[in-house]
Amino acid sequence: MANELSFDARIELPGGGTIEAAFDWDAASAPIAVLFGPSGAGKTTILRALAGLERPAAGRIVWRGRPWFNATDGVWLAPQRRRVGLLFQDYALFPHLSVADNIGYGLAGLDRPERRKRVAEQLALFGLEALADRKPRRLSGGERQRVALARTLAPRPELLLLDEPLSALDAPTRETLRAELRSRLLAAGIPALVVTHDRNEALLLGDRMGVLIDGRLRQMGPIAEVFGRPAGADVAKAVGVETVVPVRVVGCEAGLATLDAGGASIMAVVDGAVEGQRGLACIRGEDVSLSIEPPQRDSPRNHLRCTVVEVQPEGPLVRVRLDGGFPLTALVTRPSREELALEPGRVVWSAIKAPAVHFVPHVATKVVR
Amino acid sequence: MDWQAIGLSLRLAAWTTVALALLGAPLAAWIAFSRRRWKFLVEAVVALPIVLPPTVLGFYVLLALGPRSPVGRLYESVSGGLLPFSFEGLLVASILYSLPFAVQPMAASFAAVDRSLIEASWCLGASRLRTFQRVVLPLSWPGLVTGATLSFAHTMGEFGVVLMVGGNIPGRTRTASISIYDEVQALDYAAAGETAAFLLVLSFAALSLTYGLHRRAWSPWRMS
Known part of the structure; x- marks a missing residue:
């Protein structure tokens, strides 16, 4: 069992307070991991540290044997060089670009025919062909989510990071997409780390789950184990199902x-x-x-x-x-x-x-x- | 109406605007995105021409460009001419004088671009420069237009700095506003009135364009 991701870092927040987490993740046997916890627990900060947008104060992050961050040697890999796909909570679609151009944005390194092929692939995969020329403001919430996911997947990242992927949606759309998201992630074949504060979402999406409370990662393990054997009363209270x-x-x-x-x-x-x-x-x-x-x-x-x-x-x-x-x-x-x-x-x-x-x-x- | 002076002013304003678009944008980007502690000092220097009397600014520019200054000597050795009392010298002074009018609106609109769009671009592999070109610039166009319009209008109307650095040489450094002053001195109120009316209309048009644009600003790309 190889731990593809090894994370052990302390992040200091500008407004005071620290986030501390240490976990290993064998993405091959548990392709979808969920980072669960109440809002404000620091889940997004950990995701941002993995994406290279937040530099921890101490510790190290290693992905597939490659150090992304190491405080002792001053190693810090820029987000551009991590081959990570980050799905933002509000999707962060480029408002001035069409759906097709949004999806093709991360494919700048490819030549034109190959880029067009990949964009067409993603459009077809997410059923977005009819919307290819639309601007994001003329899309529904569910369509925006699909465009954002397609844009994140198009460059074929090694690791997917999803920040509350369903929270920006209205309730009926959320129900539909929740059921569909896990299959899509598994079909993409890219390990995904999903941040959520929703217990149902965690159960539905994840193979493994980490529980973050007040900036500390309290437990990480297979979903059933975390629910069945919470590491403490606070974890038990947070997960709520035994x-x-x-x-x-x-x-x-x-x-x-x-x-x-x-x-x-x-x-x-x-x-x-x-x-x-x-x-x-x-x-x-x-x-x-x-x-x-x-x-x-x-x-x-x-x-x-x-x-x-x-x-x-x-x-x-x-x-x-x-x-x-x-x-x-x-x-x-x-x-x-x-x-x-x-x-x-x-x-x-x-x-x-x-x-x-x-x-x-x-x-x-x-x-x- | 002194068409020669108006033509000179238009030429000066056009060159100043072009120069400020090229020099001002990187400076504005630095101000918008840098986290240096001493950033406020740069911001204060850029804003100086707003509060400084034009004669003071003109005085120092004159000294800095003069034949005894390093800049003046360098220019003389390269071009064989002198900067003070020339169109080129005027251009340098105008660029400095209109700097805040270009940089401030640009920096404000760069800073207003949603941070997550910039980060999304980075995570999709785009370098900082490419992110600036493909995301920040297209989303900041109202600020760029405002900066350009204000630098143009401001240069059209400048007086004190021009007088200090350029003097009053017809066809070379006599701009529209100096021509108005001359005409009034010569008691030719009719000519002064025509040139003044021209500048008034031009300035009003430029500001109307800017404010009209800002009323509808961002709407083409707004998300909802």
Whole structure:
């Protein structure tokens, strides 16, 4: 496993305050990484440091063995020389250039026929042929996003950096493009680091996720792990969902879907799921109730026989990690912990209402290109 | 009307405008984008001609261009002529005198270009110079037109500096405003009135163009 990106830097902000983050990223096995955190946590600053627009005060940044920044030797690679594609939050389309000229802007090094070919390729890929001669101000929000992404991809960068790629869109457009963005990124075959403050966006887009709080990178790991085993109470609070399991839709009837989570099956209320569809089932810890006796069968409710793996007090609550065929986390009160005598190894029954299971469609990482 | 003087003024203003477009744009770009601590000193020097009496500016330019100064000697050895009391000397003085009128509007419009557009250009591999040519300049054209119009109009009307550096040689350094002064001294109010009216109309037209442009400024490229 090769870490393609190795980031360890401290950035001092002009208005005071510092951003500190250290993480490695094996982009080959997890092509889309998400940098998640509340607004103002410093996510964009890290992205800008990667793009070469913000110079850290200390540390180093190495991409595919090439140092982009090293404070000790004074190495600093200009943005022009990093072959990085940065998608700005407001897209930063050149207002005086047409859609085609915007897309072709980064292709100045190519000769004219090759440049024209690449622009045509991108226009076709993003369904923008009819808009090629339009100026950005005459495009809708969704069209601008596609032009910006096409412009970023056209020079075939080695690394994509996306700053809140969906936040400038109105809600209906955002829903549509959110579903489409991951497939587009995977199809492009370029590793992408996406900054977002939206939990659904993080779940939907990412393979790996880093959580940034108050200028510190608190945790970085596979999506399910970060949600299931947050590194601290602040991370748990920021992510807000304790269980994230990869699932496959095996049945769907009257809005109630049966999800297969590696053997165990979960019922979920899902709108418009397709059989065979892959995705993530997300369950909040508060929505998992525990009992010693096998509960009465009642309608749409999941009952799982679980073994307690770990019990961890967390403020007024206790975080209980369970194995019910898949890793499941419950948050219970201290009295219930006593009552249920929760200790590792103990067998309990968990109940989760079907509407509390949130299904997020998620395209598998390995795609046929 | 003294057509010879008006012609000379137009020629001087045209050359000054061209020179300021070429020299002023890089200076304006430096002022707009540099993060040097002593930038404010350069800005103050550029703005000096706005507040300095033209005679003071003219006096120092005269000294600086004179045959005993390094600049004057260099010019004499190259061209064989003297800068003071020549059209070329006048041009140098005019460039200095109109510098703020060209540089300030240009710097303001360069600085107003959305920073993320410049950064987007860098990330797409364009050098700083190319970014300036392809993104900053096209988006700053109202500032460029304003700078050019103001330098032209300002040069057309200059008096004190011209008198100090150029004197009053018909056909060589006697500009429109000096001709008006001469005509009034000679009590030829009719001739003075015609030249004055010409300058008034020209200045008004130039300023109307500038302000009219700024009313609609940016609209061709506005995003929404």
